[in-house]
Amino acid sequence: MLDYVVIAVVLGVFVTALAARRRGRAAKNGRARTVSIDVTGDGVSRALGDGRIERATWAQLTLVEVICTPVKTADGATSFMLLGESSDAGCLVPLGVGLESRVLVELTRLPGFRLERLTDAQSHKAPHRETVWERPAGSA
Numbered sequence: 001m002l003d004y005v006v007i008a009v010v011l012g013v014f015v016t017a018l019a020a021r022r023r024g025r026a027a028k029n030g031r032a033r034t035v036s037i038d039v040t041g042d043g044v045s046r047a048l049g050d051g052r053i054e055r056a057t058w059a060q061l062t063l064v065e066v067i068c069t070p071v072k073t074a075d076g077a078t079s080f081m082l083l084g085e086s087s088d089a090g091c092l093v094p095l096g097v098g099l100e101s102r103v104l105v106e107l108t109r110l111p112g113f114r115l116e117r118l119t120d121a122q123s124h125k126a127p128h129r130e131t132v133w134e135r136p137a138g139s140a
Contacts, residue, residue: 032074034094039102044083046091049074056083056091058106064113064133066095066121075099079122095122111139 031050038045043057065082072078077094084090093103107113113133121130
C-alpha cells in the first residue's frame with residue numbers, strides 16, 4: 001500500500017512540474033510574440049508582447065538577412081528576415097505567418113533588392129542564414 005502512495009506522490013510532483021514548465025514556456029512565448037508590424041514609407045516597426053518595439057528605417061537599412069531556424073518562433077514561423085541598420089539595431093520580421101507582405105512591397109523599392117533571392121534563401125533547410133541584400137556602397 002505504501003508503494004502506491006509513494007508512486008502517487010511522485011506522479012503528482014511530476015505532473016505539477018510539467019504543468020509549471022508549460023505555463024512558463026507559454027508566458028515566454030507571449031512576451032516574444034509579434035503583436036503588430038507597422039510599415040510606412042519611412043520604415044518598419046515590430047511591437048512585441050512584452051512592450052518592446054523594434055524599428056528599422058528604409059534610409060538607414062544596410063542589410064537584409066533571411067534566417068531559417070529548426071524550431072518555430074513564438075509566432076509560429078520557421079524563418080524570419082533581419083532588417084539591419086547596424087550590428088546592434090534593426091527589426092525581425094517573421095516569414096510565412098502572414099505578417100510580411102507589406103514589408104516585402106517596401107523592400108522591392110530598395111536598389112538592387114531581388115525578391116527571388118529572399119524566396120530562395122527561405123527555402124533552405126534549417127539551420128541557415130543568408131544575406132539577401134546589402135546597401136550598395138555610396139547609396140543612401
